[in-house]
Amino acid sequence: MAYTSNGATIEADEEGYLINITEWDEGLADQIAKDEGITMSPEHWEVVNFLREYYSEYQIAPAVRVLTKAIAKKMGPDKGNNKYLYELFPYGPGKQACKIAGLPKPTGCV
Amino acid sequence: MAAPFDTPVLGDVTERGIPALKAGAMAGSKPYVAAAAHQEPLGFPGVLEDGWEKKAIGHMGELLGKYRSLQVFMDICVKCGACTDKCHFFLGTSDPKNMPVARADLFRSVYRRYFTAAGKLAPGLVGAREMNKETLDEWFNYFHQCSQCRRCSVFCPYGIDTAEISMAARDIMDAIGQGQKYCNEIIGKVHRIGNNLGLPPPALLDTLEGLEEDMEADTGVAVKMPIDVHGAEVLLVTPSADFFAEPHVLGLIGYAKVFHAAGTSWTLSTKASEAGNFGMFIGNYEQMRKISLRIREAALELGVKRIIFGECGHAWRVAYSFLNTLAGPWDFLDPRYPVPQHILEFTNDLISRKGIKLDKSGNDGMVLTVHDSCNVARGARMGDKPGGQFTIPRDVIRASVPKFVDMHPDTICDKTFCCGGGGGLLTDELIELRVKGSVPRMEALKAVVEQDGVTHMAAMCAICKAQFTKILPYFGHDREMVVSVHQLVSNAIVLGDND
Numbered sequence: 096m097a098y099t100s101n102g103a104t105i106e107a108d109e110e111g112y113l114i115n116i117t118e119w120d121e122g123l124a125d126q127i128a129k130d131e132g133i134t135m136s137p138e139h140w141e142v143v144n145f146l147r148e149y150y151s152e153y154q155i156a157p158a159v160r161v162l163t164k165a166i167a168k169k170m171g172p173d174k175g176n177n178k179y180l181y182e183l184f185p186y187g188p189g190k191q192a193c194k195i196a197g198l199p200k201p202t203g204c205v
Numbered sequence: 206m207a208a209p210f211d212t213p214v215l216g217d218v219t220e221r222g223i224p225a226l227k228a229g230a231m232a233g234s235k236p237y238v239a240a241a242a243h244q245e246p247l248g249f250p251g252v253l254e255d256g257w258e259k260k261a262i263g264h265m266g267e268l269l270g271k272y273r274s275l276q277v278f279m280d281i282c283v284k285c286g287a288c289t290d291k292c293h294f295f296l297g298t299s300d301p302k303n304m305p306v307a308r309a310d311l312f313r314s315v316y317r318r319y320f321t322a323a324g325k326l327a328p329g330l331v332g333a334r335e336m337n338k339e340t341l342d343e344w345f346n347y348f349h350q351c352s353q354c355r356r357c358s359v360f361c362p363y364g365i366d367t368a369e370i371s372m373a374a375r376d377i378m379d380a381i382g383q384g385q386k387y388c389n390e391i392i393g394k395v396h397r398i399g400n401n402l403g404l405p406p407p408a409l410l411d412t413l414e415g416l417e418e419d420m421e422a423d424t425g426v427a428v429k430m431p432i433d434v435h436g437a438e439v440l441l442v443t444p445s446a447d448f449f450a451e452p453h454v455l456g457l458i459g460y461a462k463v464f465h466a467a468g469t470s471w472t473l474s475t476k477a478s479e480a481g482n483f484g485m486f487i488g489n490y491e492q493m494r495k496i497s498l499r500i501r502e503a504a505l506e507l508g509v510k511r512i513i514f515g516e517c518g519h520a521w522r523v524a525y526s527f528l529n530t531l532a533g534p535w536d537f538l539d540p541r542y543p544v545p546q547h548i549l550e551f552t553n554d555l556i557s558r559k560g561i562k563l564d565k566s567g568n569d570g571m572v573l574t575v576h577d578s579c580n581v582a583r584g585a586r587m588g589d590k591p592g593g594q595f596t597i598p599r600d601v602i603r604a605s606v607p608k609f610v611d612m613h614p615d616t617i618c619d620k621t622f623c624c625g626g627g628g629g630l631l632t633d634e635l636i637e638l639r640v641k642g643s644v645p646r647m648e649a650l651k652a653v654v655e656q657d658g659v660t661h662m663a664a665m666c667a668i669c670k671a672q673f674t675k676i677l678p679y680f681g682h683d684r685e686m687v688v689s690v691h692q693l694v695s696n697a698i699v700l701g702d703n704d
Contacts, residue, residue: 153407158415202390203401203445203446205446
């Protein structure tokens with residue numbers, strides 16, 4: 096499949112994960128989120144931005160626990176838990192948030 | 206994204222009948238085909254090329270010559286029907302092609318056409334079938350609706366192992382350029398990065414450091430997560446999901462606390478940062494061997510004396526049943542210990558000789574049941590007594606929690622049902638199959654929840670844990686209802702300084 100953003104065609108795999116992660120921008124993130132039935136709020140952006148920062152350092156999305164700890168630090172301890180992240184990203188913070196952040200899907204037994 | 210579907214209504218586990226057939230119900234269920242980028246690094250053709258039909262039959266001939274079991278399974282079925290209602294995917298989908306005998310016949314009909322006299326002379330009379338695109342598509346769909354759990358083989362009077370037939374079919378499909386994306390992408394990552402997740406060493410180190418901080422904050426004790434430590438006694442090989450996902454990571458924390466409390470020096474390895482071996486799911490011996498050899502290399506480089514595997518079902522089958530052939534001999538390890546050992550065996554041994562202390566109040570309010578993982582239950586053993594793979598996990602759980610109950614006897618131990626996500630099917634595009642395939646397990650779980658007040662189900666396999674986390678909410682349960690066995694140990698263990 097593919098997205099259209101600012102007149103350009105952006106290639107994605109069968110599930111909507113970007114083929115070339117450098118083609119990501121915030122407008123595209125809004126569009127991917129919409130396809131997933133999510134309206135991006137500042138809280139969603141906190142998560143997405145953290146995923147992107149972590150990815151640029153480690154070439155992989157953070158483990159669930161690393162993410163919840165980071166969110167607790169940024170948004171308060173009541174939000175640093177799995178339940179809150181599932182409220183933001185009902186299909187699972189790992190996969191759905193990665194897709195919106197333009198990152199590859201985590202693979203394996205997860 | 207998969208199309209919407211209705212979550213099945215659960216029946217009564219004590220009155221399970223044969224469902225009314227719905228022919229073609231799952232004819233459209235299939236995983237993504239692997240792209241050339243995921244095929245070629247494994248040495249498989251990128252796409253179907255001209256002449257693939259002949260190549261498929263050639264490869265089938267090779268496998269029949271190499272594996273006598275496969276040849277026997279082709280010839281020996283008498284269509285008695287004992288297997289028909291034993292597969293969770295048939296019970297959950299009602300598709301008659303998910304009866305084990307029908308699945309095996311997809312392979313068998315092609316075998317007959319090219320390898321038997323009757324099938325060559327009068328194919329129409331003996332149900333023999335050409336290998337063509339239509340056949341291949343049906344193979345691809347239905348051999349990816351088998352989780353290779355081997356429950357059917359327990360009931361087959363001839364011991365026909367459908368898992369082995371599925372593996373052979375997938376191996377043939379890989380060899381002609383029609384592989385499955387999920388498995389082959391993952392195997393590529395193991396070779397390139399070291400584990401199924403694609404977790405590079407710096408990320409792994411960062412994750413482990415974070416876990417050490419968490420454990421110290423929780424317990425006041427500096428429990429370590431050592432990695433690449435030369436001269437450690439034990440090399441722990443565990444699924445990479447243990448570093449990444451919930452509840453897997455809580456199990457990893459449990460292993461670390463057990464090693465700490467027992468005073469055993471141990472290490473993880475960046476090279477062997479994955480216990481899983483998807484080479485088995487795709488039925489490819491070479492891949493299985495290559496993936497296994499990483500463990501040997503890591504053990505030699507680090508100079509360890511023992512190898513222990515973390516909670517991973519199919520990894521334990523490969524480890525227990527095949528590791529010696531694939532990557533042995535292991536004569537450089539300490540001969541006083543089994544090669545390899547399971548972490549549950551290690552922990553249970555410590556519990557029984559009071560090498561660690563457990564306080565059940567750490568799991569107050571929890572009522573546990575256990576899901577036997579198919580590859581542990583039917584593909585391996587544990588400890589030195591027959592049936593150890595059933596008693597050891599239960600002994601560890603009982604020692605850690607206030608109350609434990611088993612599910613219906615038709616759904617546990619060697620008759621356990623697959624979680625619905627095993628055998629390389631734990632991928633989002635198969636979610637309908639996974640939900641429907643979990644029905645027999647969900648029915649048994651529902652019964653103990655209602656009768657015995659079960660609050661949690663322990664699992665000892667990374668796939669089972671991920672699958673249940675995903676599908677439990679479909680049936681009205683909390684996703685955190687599934688727990689790692691060592692998560693329970695972790696909650697109960699008394700660490701020295703806390704005594």
